[in-house]
Amino acid sequence: MDRHEIIAKLKTPKYYLPIGGALILLFGAIAAIFLFYAGYAIGRYEVGPFKDAQRGEYKIFGTRLEEAGRDAVKTGWLENTDQLTSIFFKLDVSAGEIPVSREGSGGGITSFGNDILLVAHTGEIFAIGSASDYRKVNIARPDTGYEQYKAAAEGRFSHLRHAVHYFRVNDILHIDEGQLRGLALSYTYWDDAESCYGNAVSFLPIDNSVSSIDHVTASADDWREIFRTSPCLPLKERVRAMEGHMAGGRMAFRAPASLFLTSGEYHWDGIFAPEALSPVRDADYGKVIEIDLASGDARHVSLGHRNMQGILFEPDGDLWVVEHGERGGDELNLIVDGADYGWPRETLGTQYSGLPLPNIVSYGRHNTFQEPAYAWLPSIATSNMTLIENFHESWDGDFLVASLAGQKLVRVRVRDNSVQFAEEIEVGQRIRYVHQHNDGRIVMWTDDHYIAFLEPARVDATQEFIESFIASAEWEGSVKTALQDAVAECGLCHSFRPDEHRAGPALGAIAETRIGATNWDGYSAAMASKSGKWDQETLAAFLDNPDAVVPGTSMPDPALDDPATREAMAELLLAIRNHIE
Template sequence: MTLSGRLQAAWARLRGLPLWLQLSGFGAIVAGFLAFIFFLGFVSGERAVGPAYPFFAKVTNKLENVFFGRKLPPQLESTVYNSALLRLEAKVALVDTGRDPNDTNMLSRNGGGLTSFGENVLLLAYNGKIYASSGPGDVRETAVMGPDNNQTAYQALPDNPDYADYSFHRGYLRYNDLMYVEAPSGPLLVASYTEFNPEGSCYANALAKLPLPVGATSIDEVSASPQDWEVIFRTTPCLEFKKEHLAMEGHMAGGRMVFQAPSSIILTSGDFHLDGMRSAGPGIAQDPDAMYGKTLLVDVETGEGRILSMGHRNMQGIAALKDGTVLVAEHGPRGGDELNIIEDGLNYGWPLESYGTTYSGTPIPGAISFGRHDSFARPVFAWMPSVAVSGMALINGFDESWEGDLLVSALSDLSLFRIRMEGQIPVYSERIEIGSRVRYVHQHTDGRIVLWTDNSELIFLSPLQRVDEGQRFQNWLATADLPRGVKSGVDTAMGRCVECHSFQIGDDDKAPSLAKIFNDPIGETAFAGYSDGLKSRKGNWDRESLTAFLDNPDAFADSYMPASGINDPRVTEALIDYLEYLDRQF
């Protein structure tokens, strides 16, 4: 039989099969193809090399969007986060860094750091640009470029045949921090980043400074090119690329700073995964001559630097308490995120000792104990399971109830941790769900807390005090111009409403919050349990619709809220007066 004859026979046999078999065969082919694409995307996402990479990255990202409904960053949103002592009003601003949202490297490419100068929060982003924002609705690119980290030369390495034996992750040469300081010689911006050295074919952490014009009060008065920055410090030795795993693991660079008057910076310098697990040889954090896995003390005026403490992994957060105590939030291995108090000359044990394990749960290779911290300086606190700690800030002047607390941001846990310090002892840690990978936490000079997330969001947090709802209502009732009988009717009716409803903004857990309901859209708070009827109802609440709803929720919109049972229209009217009054308060 000829080839075409054979094909025709096979086709006829296929056509003869029942339709359901034909369809499921087709389905299996499609599913196999999708699985293959996922696999390729996964592999290329990790290895990040080769000309086909951008294509597969795009395809897998599209598919992930379809199947897992990845939430794209909101344009401009306001929401409320709950915490034990405070409710936090969060306003979200999206920073357009020009990043391709289909680039699956985007999470890793983020890095970056925040600082405050005048009215603006400044962001140094992955692309080396500096953005300024005074709040949501005002985010702009400034005329100040960050220092040059030789990104272009680094990006060319995967295509260079001399480096064929290495695997590069394109997103791992990063900017790690930005800080405004008032040095004895004048105001400066200091940037911390990982720098590629093309001549030496190696990389190091670097600090560069940009003197600001004396008297400048805003970044809008400044312009600077990358060449205007002066490199003041580079960690030594300049590290060579490794052939195991990825050539350069810049997501482990640390690179966060805290200022110590008059002119010192404490810089965290990560171990770049040179820990014996992802590299050959012993952990670099224990090498007393290498400035990695160390905290460093650097003078911004002279550029002199020395090792302060050793035995660290990847310290992504650093902050100083009012009494001068310096703490770092250290991104550990599995189960080993630590909060350490830094003391000159101490060794914190990594990778010889850790509370954490390898990703398979086995002891860290070369460790002298398992899951213990017996021989070296111990953390004052650790997260179990680990949350992927990132930045850290001391809170000062945000709200009295948070005064002196530490905020630690977390990546994989999508949250913030508020740590209450009593002296040098952390007495509790409160988790506050944010919902994005939080890369950096900073307190602005005006008191607001600002978060930078891997979704390119700047989130501005302000405290929303809890009010005494009962007292507020009684105060209003006392001054309301109502007959005595109506007053007591309103009081009784309200007693029923508060069995379910809260009057705090954003407190929509049990029932919709009624704090701002008047004049607001029907059925659109964050309450998760709306009936279909109320949810699909269009329009804003006004006097008429509220009266109809309270009289008969079922008739109004198939709502399952029980009827108020009020039989005096003056009482209903007064309740609505109160809702209107409340709305005016916010």
């Protein structure tokens, strides 16, 4: 049978009717699936097997969630990492593994005298002196209800989906203010009688005469619960029954007796749960909460948050938090008393699937509710943060933000309540917590249960020269400060060393040389073909208006608006070149 006979046969009703019917059914099924998903994912109409579809979405796109890397195989980081690289100096790393009793991640760090106190997600508390010097202390955690919840998850609520390892202790804080001294612990609690959960804070008083944590022994009953969120939340039928990784639960203290708690919304956002609690003023979720340790009274400081995992006070009293977005929209927020930060009605991110959040008031904008000081797009999964003091003059006063999915530290400089820059420092670990100990060392706690200490490595000759040159120069103080800031900004893309190219050419190698003549391979055609050399006048003019000196250059305007600062930078580059030679 040739091709023409086959075509003729297919044109008869005996053949084309069944084939046509099958095609109609196929296209109808495809259209039905598309319309169902559109209704489910965009409109959130609970049609068809809604919960199964939602779980399917979670599985498909779940690799973007915070917990994606928790089961990743350890890849020799402990053995192979002895330094990290930042713009101004390298960081020496010493790290060790802490033996935690069960699977999971979480916890927090505080300082107590010479010791660092680490609380694991389990509630186990370790005193740590160095990467190889640790011991478990004789302090039991308060009763969180973990054992009862685990039994309920395996028993009467086994028909729901659980992630028991996310039921955890979230932070520890040593408070030492006059007669008010002790440890505060924040955690998820489970009320077995009511079958519900939420955030709680307990306090363990410690006498002022105690000089070492080794002298403290405490049972679960020695803790006093000082706060519990309301309402107590029922288990969810959507996705996970309890989403403990969305608890927030980080703490900061303000004298004389105020404890500030970040209370997350446990994924009660109208998507993963039937109701969004962050905007609800009668619910203690998605809020920054101030707790009076003297009276036990509590109040909402701000609302409209998602999952805040970092909180700190600046010396001037400003309160800052970092919080997780979904896909994009991690935020650094300056907390304004009474302000609404918009979640889930406004965000600079999307759902994990890439679709817009339902019922948002703006898409890709944040101009209706209190806007963030800074947002990360894409998300780095911000964890906690600490304020750096007496560590290194190029870092002091900056925030250090930990990240989970990004596996990095981010050094953030804030000026006049605005972010000047955010330097990313690659670490290669999911960093759960970062803390500066009272001896100046920076301490990291990772999801692989590593404790890591960071200290400045020996400053190289170029950096020493820059610091000495600026200090001894006969410029006004404002010019020196502006030049230091400019060096930090330029250092985000360039090295001042003559032998280290980064995103841009090494600045330490260009003065008094032909324009575009270093061995950096990223010059634009305009720069590579430009005649002349980088003398002081040309450098200052280029810093004022790059395109006027080299038309078509890819170098953006460095925004050095002050002529004195431009001249100082040009003078510094010439001095580095002459010093090196």
